[in-house]
Amino acid sequence: MSKVKPPKRTKGAPNKHLHARTAFLYQAATYLTLQTNRSRLALELGSDLQQVSRKAQLHVSKEVKRSICKSCNSILIPGRTATQRIENASKGGRKPWADVLVVQCDLCGGKKRFPIGAKRQGKKCDREALKKQAEKERESCLETDVSGTSRSDPSLAGTDVGSVTA
């Protein structure tokens, strides 16, 4: 009876070679984009980067993800290959939390929109913990209120009745 043992986990992060590959692809694509204007090879490297990270389900950092155009895979560098502006669709731009950073790709015109004025909503577990805490605080407040308040003044009710009859 021999049981097949699961393979031992190697030290360090799994898929290390894939992380190294995506890092190289990103650096090479950025370099080519900075050196040459509208390099076809840079687009191919960007496309390879997307494919490798999707196939291996790698976690790509937010900065990297935000600097690659979703439609044409070019590296978005503000002032070189992309234009940045801030939009505010609220009436007269009165709501500062409605600020949206729009990054437009100069090559294909694709847009990326990031809300920057609004505070990011916390994780669900954090929100629930906060809600529970608030409820607990409210309950403790109510308990002190009940013990602290006196009965309503009967004289007030009397004056009210009197005004109605007069």
Ligand SMILES: [Zn+2]
């Ligand atoms: Zn693009």
